[in-house]
Amino acid sequence: MSTVDFSISEIYDLSYKTMISNGCDEPNASALSDIISRAERDGSHSHGLFRVPGYVKALRSGKVNGKAKPEITKKTSVVVHVNGNGCFAPLAQAVGLPELSQIALETGIAALSLTNIHHFAALWPETEFLADRGLVGIACTAYMPTVAPAGSSEKLFGTNPISFAWPRPGKNPVCFDMATSSMALGDLQIAARDGKKVPLGTGLDSKGEETTNPADIVAGVLLPFGGYKGSAIALMVELLAAGLTGEQFSFEAKLNDNADGGPPRGGEMILAFSPEKIAGPGWEDHVEGFMSKLEGLDGVRIPGERRHKNRLNKGLRSINSTLIKTIRELS
Amino acid sequence: MSTVDFSISEIYDLSYKTMISNGCDEPNASALSDIISRAERDGSHSHGLFRVPGYVKALRSGKVNGKAKPEITKKTSVVVHVNGNGCFAPLAQAVGLPELSQIALETGIAALSLTNIHHFAALWPETEFLADRGLVGIACTAYMPTVAPAGSSEKLFGTNPISFAWPRPGKNPVCFDMATSSMALGDLQIAARDGKKVPLGTGLDSKGEETTNPADIVAGVLLPFGGYKGSAIALMVELLAAGLTGEQFSFEAKLNDNADGGPPRGGEMILAFSPEKIAGPGWEDHVEGFMSKLEGLDGVRIPGERRHKNRLNKGLRSINSTLIKTIRELS
Numbered sequence: 001m002s003t004v005d006f007s008i009s010e011i012y013d014l015s016y017k018t019m020i021s022n023g024c025d026e027p028n029a030s031a032l033s034d035i036i037s038r039a040e041r042d043g044s045h046s047h048g049l050f051r052v053p054g055y056v057k058a059l060r061s062g063k064v065n066g067k068a069k070p071e072i073t074k075k076t077s078v079v080v081h082v083n084g085n086g087c088f089a090p091l092a093q094a095v096g097l098p099e100l101s102q103i104a105l106e107t108g109i110a111a112l113s114l115t116n117i118h119h120f121a122a123l124w125p126e127t128e129f130l131a132d133r134g135l136v137g138i139a140c141t142a143y144m145p146t147v148a149p150a151g152s153s154e155k156l157f158g159t160n161p162i163s164f165a166w167p168r169p170g171k172n173p174v175c176f177d178m179a180t181s182s183m184a185l186g187d188l189q190i191a192a193r194d195g196k197k198v199p200l201g202t203g204l205d206s207k208g209e210e211t212t213n214p215a216d217i218v219a220g221v222l223l224p225f226g227g228y229k230g231s232a233i234a235l236m237v238e239l240l241a242a243g244l245t246g247e248q249f250s251f252e253a254k255l256n257d258n259a260d261g262g263p264p265r266g267g268e269m270i271l272a273f274s275p276e277k278i279a280g281p282g283w284e285d286h287v288e289g290f291m292s293k294l295e296g297l298d299g300v301r302i303p304g305e306r307r308h309k310n311r312l313n314k315g316l317r318s319i320n321s322t323l324i325k326t327i328r329e330l331s
Numbered sequence: 332m333s334t335v336d337f338s339i340s341e342i343y344d345l346s347y348k349t350m351i352s353n354g355c356d357e358p359n360a361s362a363l364s365d366i367i368s369r370a371e372r373d374g375s376h377s378h379g380l381f382r383v384p385g386y387v388k389a390l391r392s393g394k395v396n397g398k399a400k401p402e403i404t405k406k407t408s409v410v411v412h413v414n415g416n417g418c419f420a421p422l423a424q425a426v427g428l429p430e431l432s433q434i435a436l437e438t439g440i441a442a443l444s445l446t447n448i449h450h451f452a453a454l455w456p457e458t459e460f461l462a463d464r465g466l467v468g469i470a471c472t473a474y475m476p477t478v479a480p481a482g483s484s485e486k487l488f489g490t491n492p493i494s495f496a497w498p499r500p501g502k503n504p505v506c507f508d509m510a511t512s513s514m515a516l517g518d519l520q521i522a523a524r525d526g527k528k529v530p531l532g533t534g535l536d537s538k539g540e541e542t543t544n545p546a547d548i549v550a551g552v553l554l555p556f557g558g559y560k561g562s563a564i565a566l567m568v569e570l571l572a573a574g575l576t577g578e579q580f581s582f583e584a585k586l587n588d589n590a591d592g593g594p595p596r597g598g599e600m601i602l603a604f605s606p607e608k609i610a611g612p613g614w615e616d617h618v619e620g621f622m623s624k625l626e627g628l629d630g631v632r633i634p635g636e637r638r639h640k641n642r643l644n645k646g647l648r649s650i651n652s653t654l655i656k657t658i659r660e661l662s
Contacts, residue, residue: 076608078409079439108410109442109602113609136575151630164567166574174570176563226557232507232634233564235625236495239505243497243618244467246610251624271440271602277407278444279577287574293582294566299482303563 001194003318011049011317012037014327018052021331022059024066031091035121040317043310046186047122049323054120055088056330058262064088064118070095078103078110084117089141089268092117093126100272101133108277112270113245119143120263123163124177124304126270131165131173136273139163142241142266144257145250147181147222150231153208155221158250158266159185160237165304167275168291169284175304180234181222188214188222240269332525334649342380342648343368345658349383352662353390355397362422366452371648374641377517378453380654385451386419387661389593395419395449401426409434409441415448420472420599423448424457431603432464439608443601444576450474451594454494455508455635457601462496462504467604470494473572473597475588476581478512478553481562484539486552489581489597490516491568496635498606499622500615506635511565512553519545519553571600 006014015036019029032055039048058064068087072095075081080099084092096112104110123139130137143158161184163177179185182202191198192214200210203217211217224230242249247267248256257264275283294300337345346367350360363386370379389395399418403426406412411430415423427443435441454470461468474489492515494508510516513533522529523545531541534548542548555561573580578598579587588595606614625631 075611076437076439079609081609106407108407109440111440111604111609136570149625149628149631151632152628153630154628156624156628164563166570174566176567178560178563180560225560228632229509229511229556229561232495232509235505235634236507238621239467239497239618243614243621244604244606244609246614246617249621249624251621273442273575275575278410278412278442278575280406283574283577286577287570290569290574290580290582293487293580294480297480297483297485297487299484300480301482301559303566 002321004321004324005316006040006319006324007316008037008041008314011040011319014324015049015052018056018327018330019059019066022056022066024059028066028068028087028091031094032088035090035125038125039122040319041311042307044122044307046184046190049319049327050186050190051120052327053330054262057260058118061258061260061262063258063260063262063265072096072099075113078107080110080112082112082114084114086116086265087118088263089114089117089119090121090125093129093270097126097129097270100270101130101135104130104135104272104274105133105277108274110272112272114268114270115245115247116265117268118263119266119268122177123161124165124175124307127163127165127177128173128175130272131167131175134167134169134274134276136167136275137163137165138271139268140237140241141268142238142248142250142253143185144254144264146185147224147234148204149235150224150228153204153221156251157181157224157234157238158253159222160234160241160250162233162237166287168288172304172308174291174302175307180224180230180237182225183222185222188218192218241267244269333652335652335655336647337371337650337655338647339368339372339645342371342650345655346380346383349387349658349661350390350397353387353397355390359397359399359418359422362425363419366421366456369456370453371650372642373638375453375638377515377521380650380658381517381521382451383658384661385593388591389449392589392591392593394589394591394593403427403430409438411441411443413443413445415445417447417596418449419594420445420448420450421452421456424460424601428457428460428601431601432461432466435461435466435603435605436464436608439605441603443603445599445601446576446578447596448599449594450597450599453508454492455496455506455638458494458496458508459504459506461603462498462506465498465500465605465607467498467606468494468496469602470599471568471572472599473569473579473581473584474516475585475595477516478555478565479535480566481555481559484535484552487582488512488555488565488569489584490553491565491572491581493564493568497618499619503635503639505622505633506638511555511561511568513556514553516553519549523549572598575600
């Protein structure tokens with residue numbers, strides 16, 4: 001695969017220029033470019049520049065409003081709501097997360113629901129925002145129907161990612177961010193693009209048969225991770241992201257989407273908890289005792305550590321040349 | 332297997348008499364017998380009378396105080412704490428859940444942390460309590476180290492169950508309650524007792540090798556469900572149940588346990604969310620639209636429906652004769 005070397009700020013600039021050229025105002029373009037450049041910084045390629053053509057499609061079709069001004073309201077003393085007014089998710093998060101964290105630091109627990117947004121990014125930026133402020137974060141969103149509930153071969157669930165971050169003052173948080181499908185759609189698409197095979201059990205082809213060809217699964221259906229237990233987690237995410245926010249379920253998102261290839265309208269649920277308020281003082285040492293046990297086990301990887309290690313590298317990133325060419329042609 | 336027929340109230344009475352004979356006062360004995368008889372009613376055999384000998388061991392050793400009086404306090408306006416003072420979990424839940432649900436109905440989100448309790452039961456009684464009041468419930472607890480994190484063959488996580496319930500006014504809630512291990516320890520113990528095999532991948536024997544013999548896994552180590560993704564969920568549960576409550580992690584529970592065979596001291600985290608406050612009016616119809624899609628798929632089972640179907644049967648339950656004999660000898 002031919003690649004081009006880009007610095008993190010060059011990635012940001014390419015993204016920013018592309019968004020501005022396609023109708024975004026400064027707040028929308030910068031919120032989006034920040035998320036894209038941080039994804040590339042951390043090695044989350046499937047949520048970085050790879051997403052830019054899809055973002056542009058959604059702007060050009062008019063599905064997403066690149067000049068949207070999200071509105072924040074408090075539904076109760078501990079429930080914050082941001083109506084994105086049709087923006088991409090990162091701007092709505094930038095508007096809602098500071099308020100969410102301020103409340104949770106005082107009350108111990110708070111919720112942020114996002115509606116009328118278009119989510120096409122990773123979820124760890126939200127949960128790590130909270131962990132950086134000493135809070136536990138949980139975030140989840142639904143997407144287009146791409147996953148068959150356990151026992152079925154019909155798409156109903158989105159890839160329904162869930163992210164969880166636990167704060168470790170002075171250290172990187174424990175942070176996982178994973179699709180509840182056997183594989184993230186972005187990773188499946190990248191595997192298809194690169195002509196790689198995927199493990200049996202990842203999904204079914206359009207005839208409902210098992211296959212190792214990612215392109216056939218893109219045309220067919222993904223399966224949840226971990227059988228019926230993973231399917232239960234996927235159902236929980238769908239109910240929290242759509243039922244609890246009041247936004248579209250995955251199947252509704254598809255029904256109402258214009259099929260431009262960009263992200264459909266959806267919701268996101270973000271929860272924040274303060275260990276200082278709930279467990280009380282001393283929680284850090286208590287948890288570090290456990291973490292040292294976990295870190296001491298052979299063969300165990302702490303969720304998030306690969307991204308956090310990538311983050312330390314301030315140097316250039318190798319980006320797929322074809323992707324760069326495609327993006328440059330969008331301005 | 333030889334069985335004896337018992338009515339639900341006879342199951343309650345046998346449990347109650349056994350607990351009173353072993354030092355429980357009325358509130359402790361009735362809270363525990365209620366949970367045990369409801370487990371048998373719903374067909375959750377591994378959390379019913381099967382647990383009684385273990386409960387008695389913990390009372391006889393003095394580890395659990397059968398006359399404990401749980402104390403309820405509010406840590407913040409939306410965080411309730413119950414110190415069980417060494418009781419079995421059901422009494423602490425009975426003290427805390429009404430307050431939790433009242434707050435969540437007003438504020439949209441609230442948390443209940445339980446500490447200094449001994450949890451040996453299912454988690455669906457807690458989450459269904461919330462769902463019966465129109466709330467979404469999430470509950471999780473840790474246990475003794477019985478599960479190796481993905482990549483390792485050393486025990487660190489408990490079986491770390493998580494339960495989730497979604498309210499469906501006029502219908503039974505969607506409710507799952509599952510160990511984040513490949514199998515619940517209770518089910519594994521029952522499989523071992525009944526001489527059954529379990530699927531490969533359930534766990535490792537004491538040499539770290541895969542096996543289908545449940546007794547060898549009881550002596551060895553369970554694995555998480557769903558590989559590294561399930562392991563991440565198990566880690567989240569451990570951090571919420573112990574890190575966020577401030578109670579013992581699974582490994583601490585073992586270090587400080589008297590090995591009497593009863594449940595160790597631990598914590599439980601219970602969360603409640605109001606769809607009425609967060610999503611707003613009309614949420615029921617919105618979610619039922621999704622549920623009708625899910626219920627319409629071939630091969631899909633709605634989480635909880637087997638228990639709810641069992642619950643409709645008001646008749647006699649067939650209980651293992653040896654177990655009944657064992658329990659009767661405890662009074």
